[in-house]
Amino acid sequence: MPITRRRALTGLALLPVALCGLPVVRAGDPTLPKVDIVSFEPALTESLLGLGVAPRAVVNAGFYREFVASPQLPGDVIDLGPSIEPNLEYLQRLAPELIIGTSWQLEGTLLSRIAPLRTFDIYTANAQPYRNAGQVLLDLGALVERRAEAQALLEQTDRLLEQLRVRLAPVSHRPVYIARLNPDGRHLLLFGAKGMYQAVLERLGLRNAYQGRTNAWGGSPAVGIETLLEQPDASLLYYTNPREALAAQRRLDNSPIWRALPMIREGRALGLPRFYPSGGLLTAQRLALSITEQLLAMETKHA
Template identity: 25%
Template structure:
């Protein structure tokens, strides 16, 4: 599943370094190739910030992994304590230094770097998918862990059903919006967005009628909020490594008479949730379960 991220290409000098280093180390000799056979790789790297979540779900700890923030998500429960952080973009030098046997990457982003990656180790590029379940199955196929992938999917689906039942017992037919405050703008995410598919689809929380159904997400102004006027607001104020700007924007909204006039605000039905741990919410099973549990706890308590 494609993430809307910025990424750059390595400098020419780095590519020359890679070519020289890889040639001198003969990383594609027969012994290396045998070690990197799918399902038998000892040292694995999955590029993009979502793929490490899939490896974790499959019980595989990579030797290095991309990450947007200074620390890996806490839901990895310490298993990534020795994993080399590669930053948020394709880091060819870092991948080379980690000496992997197998590299798994998204085709939509890494195809143009395939020659450089394949000189480091056997490289498998995965197709773009609309559903994380298919992405998980693709990666599981490379690692010969198809049965584990299906187990993860079954467990996830059962978790969503149980979570939906808990929410319906409390919320019933009342309306919800999922609102995200970022550094300079506020968004409402609808049923077509990755997170909306979870919140309104799998959890069954009713969206407001005024939201344009064809839009994945829209920038929302304070003046428009009364047209939505939901019974409940699931609110994420971006944290990350520096959430000061997003918090400042929300503070200015929260102090207005418009905000205070909303039904959800009057009824104390604004649930402030999420932070950098939500980066892969809607894009991976482990991050989504963590986010859903936070939503359920906030609403039911």
């Protein structure tokens, strides 16, 4: 039975983050305790691993390892196959105590015949993903008896972003575009309202240069690169799918519009690692660290 899965998710590489007093998760770590839970959502898997426990099985482990990457998923976590059509026969044989995922992944399915279901939603109509991610972390902490670890991680993340906000104060006057460059060299995916990118920018005291409409996870795909002319004084932080990077850069180098952009001419554009746009609190940490690093490097370059 196929489980409908959002297909427009963009994969993102992540920066390592040291978590104050929290366990470091490494691939294949035999000491990492397992909980008898199957996770259908990478952000929930990320959160469990950040609390120092691993799910027994996940849907599409390859997707997690490529697009979320950190905390690392132990090699002995069972992979139930692709998210659009997980191996339900294998899942039934596992008979887990609980299956977790988002509402749109689990509601209206027959998975409840296999195990109890519980949904956790970070990206909702209230468009407060940072706050929601913190609450999801606390709820998961209670579920797996890691309440103290969840509270510590939440407080540590708040402190980190406040510290980075202070560091970024000298450059906070300049708006910031965050984009994924498309391989056609003419379009990009801009991140704006509703998503974690927007939430992190706000926590860092920065203004998002893109004010257009976005989808549920904060992306606006297939926007023409000329849109960047709407905020000529902005900085641009961007990434490209590594498999498409050379083709995209070649086309952009030949684009008169791209070359004419003020942020390109004036060196106010720098690359970001890929980040999972629908991630949780640990994604927010790594995203905030990377944004800070790049913007301060840009400021130093122009000092």
